[in-house]
Amino acid sequence: MKVVCPNCGRKAAVSRELAEYRYNESGLKNVRLKGGVTETTCSECGETYVRVEKEPQLLQVIALGLLMKPGYLTGPEMKFLRAACEMTQAELAAELRHRRETVSERESKLNPKLTMAEEVLFRLVFLRSFHAYLSREGKNHLTDAHREQLSDFSQRFCEFASQVGQRMLRYVIALEEREGLWHLGAAA
Ligand SMILES: [Zn+2]
Numbered sequence: 001m002k003v004v005c006p007n008c009g010r011k012a013a014v015s016r017e018l019a020e021y022r023y024n025e026s027g028l029k030n031v032r033l034k035g036g037v038t039e040t041t042c043s044e045c046g047e048t049y050v051r052v053e054k055e056p057q058l059l060q061v062i063a064l065g066l067l068m069k070p071g072y073l074t075g076p077e078m079k080f081l082r083a084a085c086e087m088t089q090a091e092l093a094a095e096l097r098h099r100r101e102t103v104s105e106r107e108s109k110l111n112p113k114l115t116m117a118e119e120v121l122f123r124l125v126f127l128r129s130f131h132a133y134l135s136r137e138g139k140n141h142l143t144d145a146h147r148e149q150l151s152d153f154s155q156r157f158c159e160f161a162s163q164v165g166q167r168m169l170r171y172v173i174a175l176e177e178r179e180g181l182w183h184l185g186a187a188a
Pocket of ligand 1: 006007008009042043044045046
């Protein structure tokens with residue numbers, strides 16, 4: 001069945017559902033959508049349009065998956081998360097106590113080589129920002145079940161971060177007491 005083309009206005013466009021679609025518009029290389037994507041092609045002007053169903057919800061579900069992903073985030077994933085919270089590079093830099101250039105540089109790299117402490121801090125900032133964003137009027141597109149998943153994970157991640165932090169702190173204090181670590185450092 002032919003529909004009106006949004007580009008040329010002629011009734012010459014045909015829509016079809018795509019079985020699989022590489023979702024490059026997300027900025028992530030490895031997201032493939034299976035179903036829920038319609039492609040409309042016009043035989044008159046040659047224009048092609050792709051429509052992704054429930055896109056706002058889909059983007060937030062991807063963000064949720066990235067926040068809970070084990071291991072390190074890639075630069076494009078960091079950029080995706082920042083966009084999901086509608087944050088600018090400057091706003092994120094202020095939260096992380098970084099320069100804006102540092103944020104920009106990391107987002108451009110597939111492997112931004114963050115230390116574990118930086119990665120943990122990064123997740124904490126994003127978990128908090130995503131929560132805050134979803135609480136704003138009209139911004140939440142996640143289901144209650146997904147919101148619950150996010151809350152549970154955030155709670156567990158905060159506990160993990162605080163344990164890691166305390167362990168490191170105890171280690172540093174013990175070293176300082178035993179060996180006067182910082183005095184050695186200063187003498188070298
Ligand atoms: Zn057309």
